[in-house]
Amino acid sequence: MRAYAELSPSPRSIMTPGPVEVDPRVLRALSYPILGQFDPEFTALMNDTMEMLRLVFRTDNRWAYPVDGTSRSGIEAALTSLIEPGDKVLVPIYGRFGHLLHEIAERCGAEVVTLEQAWGRVFDPADIADAIRRERPQLVAVVHGETSTGRVQPLDGIGAACRETDALLVVDAVATLGGMPVETDAWQLDAVVGGSQKCLSVPSGMAPITYNARAEAKILARKRVERGLRVPGMANLEPAEGRRFIQSNYLDLAQLQDYWSAARLNHHTEMTCMLYGLREGLRIALQEGLEARWARHRRHEAALVAGLEAMGMRLFGDSSCKMAVVTCVEIPEGIDGESVRAMLLSMFGIEIANSFGPLKGRIWRIGTMGYSCRRDNVLRLLGAFEAVLARHGASVKTGAAVQAALDVYEAGEIE
Ligand SMILES: Cc1ncc(COP(=O)(O)O)c(C=O)c1O
Numbered sequence: 001m002r003a004y005a006e007l008s009p010s011p012r013s014i015m016t017p018g019p020v021e022v023d024p025r026v027l028r029a030l031s032y033p034i035l036g037q038f039d040p041e042f043t044a045l046m047n048d049t050m051e052m053l054r055l056v057f058r059t060d061n062r063w064a065y066p067v068d069g070t071s072r073s074g075i076e077a078a079l080t081s082l083i084e085p086g087d088k089v090l091v092p093i094y095g096r097f098g099h100l101l102h103e104i105a106e107r108c109g110a111e112v113v114t115l116e117q118a119w120g121r122v123f124d125p126a127d128i129a130d131a132i133r134r135e136r137p138q139l140v141a142v143v144h145g146e147t148s149t150g151r152v153q154p155l156d157g158i159g160a161a162c163r164e165t166d167a168l169l170v171v172d173a174v175a176t177l178g179g180m181p182v183e184t185d186a187w188q189l190d191a192v193v194g195g196s197q198k199c200l201s202v203p204s205g206m207a208p209i210t211y212n213a214r215a216e217a218k219i220l221a222r223k224r225v226e227r228g229l230r231v232p233g234m235a236n237l238e239p240a241e242g243r244r245f246i247q248s249n250y251l252d253l254a255q256l257q258d259y260w261s262a263a264r265l266n267h268h269t270e271m272t273c274m275l276y277g278l279r280e281g282l283r284i285a286l287q288e289g290l291e292a293r294w295a296r297h298r299r300h301e302a303a304l305v306a307g308l309e310a311m312g313m314r315l316f317g318d319s320s321c322k323m324a325v326v327t328c329v330e331i332p333e334g335i336d337g338e339s340v341r342a343m344l345l346s347m348f349g350i351e352i353a354n355s356f357g358p359l360k361g362r363i364w365r366i367g368t369m370g371y372s373c374r375r376d377n378v379l380r381l382l383g384a385f386e387a388v389l390a391r392h393g394a395s396v397k398t399g400a401a402v403q404a405a406l407d408v409y410e411a412g413e414i415e
Helices: 024-030 040-057 071-082 096-107 125-135 158-165 213-221 253-259 272-288 290-311 337-348 375-391 401-412
Strands: 063-068 088-093 111-116 139-143 168-173 191-194 206-211 326-330 363-367
Touching (some): 040 206, 040 272, 063 253, 071 096, 071 168, 071 191, 071 206, 071 213, 071 253, 096 139, 111 125, 139 158, 206 213, 213 253, 272 290, 290 401, 337 375, 375 401
Parallel strands (some): 088 111, 088 139, 139 168, 168 191
Antiparallel strands (some): 063 206
């Protein structure tokens, strides 16, 4: 048999919009011994995680727990549990992940109505609110931070329009949770999905989710208990009269919430190590303080942007709705974007991202998220990026970028 080399991944500066570098404390937590999933010591960790998720999502919702799977499992769990075949769903689209919401809603059997905005811009929230009043959908699904374009959609007034028309509002906050404000209760969001592998700096594999009583009412009306788990005397085994049971078993929030409640109804086998990691990532975020964490992301963004502009790079997109945690840079005419990325990785160990669809080959995306969002990473990236661009024959102003970023750091007295 071939002798396989011992696992030894290279150290990297991961400056993409996810996955990003993981805090060493989270890596350590991932390696602790397994506990049984109904061991009281483990269920206490589950309860801690729910409590910390409520704080991070800024909600008093009873339900806040992770769905096992990558972030889209959380999105799919919310949509498949909340959309009944034939429901009308409104999806405002301003990038790749809006298209994903459309795609999943269609697969749930919804009649989907979309609004489209050019990539690089967002909607005036009043236009979304008007469309809600006009279309009267049962559900509205919108991306908060669109990583494909680096834009953030203001959500004010959208929740109120949903309450007025009795629609549920589902928000993809995968890329913003833990790095930018996500105010579940204040913004009247009915269900919110976060990401582990972005601003929370935990590996990919769990999708934090929260939803309120309005969403729960719809979920419970569609609840069906798995046949092999039914015991004599158990009530509400099938959905309410005329309602359609939730299509997915794995992503069924009605059964998942039973597992996350004191009843601990058996469903899947919990991902023990991932739960350790998520709990540690949440603990670290709360220890830093959410406001302080958002401010840290803004400060490193300011240094990065100052450096890129000093170098003469053009930033992509409408600056008034730029995400603090993603910076999109236009690839200069005649420069091979993939070759620049490859050289950054092979020569400097730094990873940045490309983009999708209409922006493929047109922009690079630089993430400053979670544990990757650090001064040493920003300065190293600026120096390396300048060198690699010059090596590719791009016209860049050399020697200015790192100095501009240092000016920002020194002026702001950043750690
Ligand atoms: C805004 C947004 N939504 C959803 C997803 C999907 O997440 P995952 O790849 O973890 O399933 C991503 C991933 O990059 C994202 O950036």
